[in-house]
Amino acid sequence: MAYTPIIPLLLALVLAGCSLEPVKPWQRDLLAQPSMQLDPAPVDSYLDGHIYFSKEAASGGAGIGGGGCGCN
Amino acid sequence: MQLKHDKGALRRTLALAACALAGGSHPASAASQPWSLDSAVLFYNEVDRVSVVEPVVFAKRELADGGSLGLHGLFDTMSGASPNGAVASNRTQTFTSPSGNSTYSAAPGATPMRSFRDQRLGVGLDWMHPLGRLLRSNLSATLSSETDYFSLGLGDTLSLDSADRLTTWSLGAALSLDQVQAEGGAPDALTLLSAPATAGGGGDESKTVTELQLGLTQVLTRSALLQANLAVAQHSGYLTDPYKILSVVDASGATVDYRYEKRPDSRQSQVAYIKWVQHLDEDVFHLSYRYYSDDWGIDAHTLELNYRYELGGGRYLMPHIRAYTQTAADFHRYFLVQGEALPSAASADLRLGAMDGRTLGLKYAVPAAHGGELSLRVEWLQQSGEGHPAEAFGTLRSYDLYPTLNAYIVQFGYSTPL
């Protein structure tokens, strides 16, 4: 099993976040846009998730609790 | 000015407008329309193989406590043919289903395909509720039913925001309990198809999947955010595909018999996922990378990009590119050789072989009445593997053992606040 050094990676990200100029509450207008959400089109990602779950060996990542079909 | 004689009316209008604006807590628009609907019909078509028609509906209601309730439902109709695992041969191949009720055949030189027709009904529920000022829970339950498969899923994700709400940590757990009710009963693993059906092969089989996920979302700048997830999953129970077989070939490469496949009854996987969302002046892109690894020996990399190009007036075009690659499972075999020792697990399922996938897609969306959106999404995807592996010998060398798959997706979408 090849575990990649993910925990150090996560920590590096947090630290990177800290070292940047902090985003002020009034600067969140862009982040509030629907297109900036992590999953802006849940139906598309749900359907894609289903397709790739049934066609590929790898699954998961963006969220948990996918699957649920006999297609794999 | 037109309101000259309407004494005081103008003032009342202004007073009302001013009151609404200053008194209202923004953003207030979501609360005024508590229900929203997101729906789509997907047409998935593989060239010469499977076709799926899948309508889905997602409904969401904002709750007074700041949480939300989501419901979704879908109904798949699947039909067509998929490779059964056997290799092509110079003779016509005929296969009998485990129940013995039906037979199907493949012409000389053709990759054997098993025809099927199935329907799937799925429903799900999501309940997001705040547990505190910065902590919330997202509970989900799903139910999915097919003729030969039943799945029940439960999950919960806890999310904790930092005080400045620029960082969110999440911890999720999910459990899925599945029942496989193979047509004619699950066959005995690795037995020869030519052997008389044993009474032992039979009942329903079950499988359990547990997942754990740690996630981090970090706002980097005013226009960029990053998500990183780390997940582990444990699959236990009946992980075999009851309809898949392997060809047994002789020294010349000719097929002499077939065996049912067998996969290990446990699978542990890890996933590392990272997504970057960036706002560029007007456009937005989502770039993600996923690394997957499991103890079946599969390593997979996925790179995905969505670029939302604003056309103005609420219309946008969204190109989508996805690249995928996976290594083969340790027990993946294109075929078994007569006389050699039987491995403890073997599968010729193309989805467990080394393979590359690519997807190109485009979505076009236009605003609809009352804040809704209409969209059309068209995608092409392809999967290809090594059609002439080094292990092939004799007559097997003249066949493409990994036929390339081409598939098309057409999806119509409609979303609207209710």
Added chain:
Amino acid sequence: MSRPTPHARARLTRQGGGWVGHFTAFGSPCELHVDHPEERRARRLLRLASEEAWRIEAKYSRYRDDSLLTRIHRAGPRGVRLDAESVALIDLAERLYHLSAGRFDISAGVLRRAWRFDGSACVPSHAEVEALRPLVGWDKVSWHAPRLALGEGMEIDLGGLGKEYAVDRALALLCAEAPGTPLLVNFGGDLCVSGPRADASAWRVGLDDPAQSGAAGLATLALSHGALATSGDARRYLLRDGVRYGHILDATSGWPVQGAPRAVSVHAATCLEAGMLATLAMLRGAEAGEFLREQGARHWLVP
């Protein structure tokens, strides 16, 4: 709105039995009066008020590179999707446009390229004004909430609403934070009170005569509820051939409103309402007083 305020810190000083905080926003001196002896409470409220003022200033500033307005201008006809707060403000601006038969127009700001109200005699030529008029007009703007798309080269300016809106927002925030504390919020002369002072008396507000800066007050008025907003600035005008051109521009003509008072202050329930009444009154020119009487609004004119 004015030049970006380098976020100068807010200062708090004791005044009588309470506190008064000072900071700069919207290019103007701003004040918060807290009629309560507790210093920590005053400090907390001052921070809330100043941050809300700076938030709104930054978001709707014409001068800042990272403001929403700049983004709207850059996007031009491609349009921008607005957040709920901006949708409400733009809706209000559109309503004022219709109520004033087009004289109030947030897209009229580009006319300032021709009109520089610096007390001089530099009245622009007819041609100069006409050259800018294609860039003015709310009817040329595509507004389908939440999406706003301006015509090529057009600009908008929420200066006529932003400061008053900020006063109301700040007061609402403070009242939610410390209910019952007597407060007066004053952003550059537009102000609002939470109610009477701690001893049940009214707040004393001095109305300056803009022509004689400082010393000679025009009037002192008692305010125990509601808001006061002022439109007009006696220092901003042009004078040529004996004709005084006030700085209130009529968007339909591109020229200053004739015969308007130099300034008008209006009392109303909220600062935004008072400000809109004052602005609409100024656009009526010589009929400003009559208009405000018709609307039943308490007001003070500087003729």
